[in-house]
Amino acid sequence: MIEHEPPKEQVLVVHEGDLRATVRMMAAARLIREHHRKARITFLTTPEYEGLVKYCPYFNAVETTLRETAKKGFIERVKLARASKFDFVYDLCASDAARKLKGAMRLSRGQWIDSAPDPKSPDHPSEQIADQLGRAGIGRTGHRLGEAPPPMLDWVDFVAKRSRTLEPAYFGLQDRYALFAPAGDEFQPAFRWPKERWASLAHALKEQGVEPVIVGGPSAREIGRYIAHVTPGARDLTGRANLVQLAGLGRKASFSFGEDVDLLHLLVAAGSSAVMFHPGAEAPHMASPRGPESVILMHAPTLAQISVAEAVQSMRVAGGFARSPEAA
Incomplete structure (x- = not known):
């Protein structure tokens, strides 16, 4: 039978x-x-x-x-x-x-x-x-802030095995790099870190042997071009990578910086530690990206008050300089 x-x-x-x-x-x-x-x-x-x-x-x-x-x-x-x-x-x-x-x-x-x-x-x-x-019977209840399981895009590694377009080398990245996810033109100036600060941060990272890589959609192209123009050696990938490729870059990035933009959530979930710039008197804990690595929230009444030195120090605290391209 x-x-x-x-x-x-x-x-x-x-x-x-x-x-x-x-x-x-x-x-x-x-x-x-x-x-x-x-x-x-x-x-x-x-x-x-x-x-x-x-x-x-x-x-x-x-x-x-x-x-x-x-x-x-x-x-x-x-x-x-x-x-x-x-x-x-x-x-x-x-x-x-x-x-x-x-x-x-x-x-x-x-x-x-x-x-x-x-x-x-x-x-x-x-x-x-x-x-x-x-x-509903899946897991437990009563999670305190930070206790919920984070999203993790570790499965991108399996996609990368089938497509070299997810590898940093596909974009010409060979050594340590940090991702910049600046807010685009659709954001009001109050919600954007000044472009001069982004360029100065790119210069500071270059001096530390970390390649700055600007990522984002079409609305971020202007600031991407500006940073790459002012800082020789910074790489502008705005508008050139799809979401899966960006997740692949996030998996192996030494660090990520960004304002409160959706893309930063993707990069953090992919495995990148990060700093998020946010205007306001208090840290935006309820809006922070979640992932397997550290995220530092930097806030000030106006974003122009956040200095490049403070951003670099936050990167050090989160272990950004210690991460190698092969860490993911």
């Missing part, structure tokens, strides 16, 4: 958001995968960051039709929910599209689990999500 294996558990993870929310989501995805080890996990999201999440090992499939599904009529959404046969649905975003999906899923067999952070809460989103999952 032939014994048939029971059907695999079906799990759906729903998420949409900006890059920092997507990076934070990966900590939750890791916990869900560890809890549902043998399940088939589908990630339902939007197209913006498909190029990054499609390599994430926590999902068996990535679908980018969340918004299209939400736009369908209620009856059609109910039919899709019943046909999906998901056993568990984890909502990590609580967006309008997710709420519409939730209404349809209530009429299916799937168990809907709210795991999204509350934007009005004073707690860091990472602790909020970890506690939500704990209440």
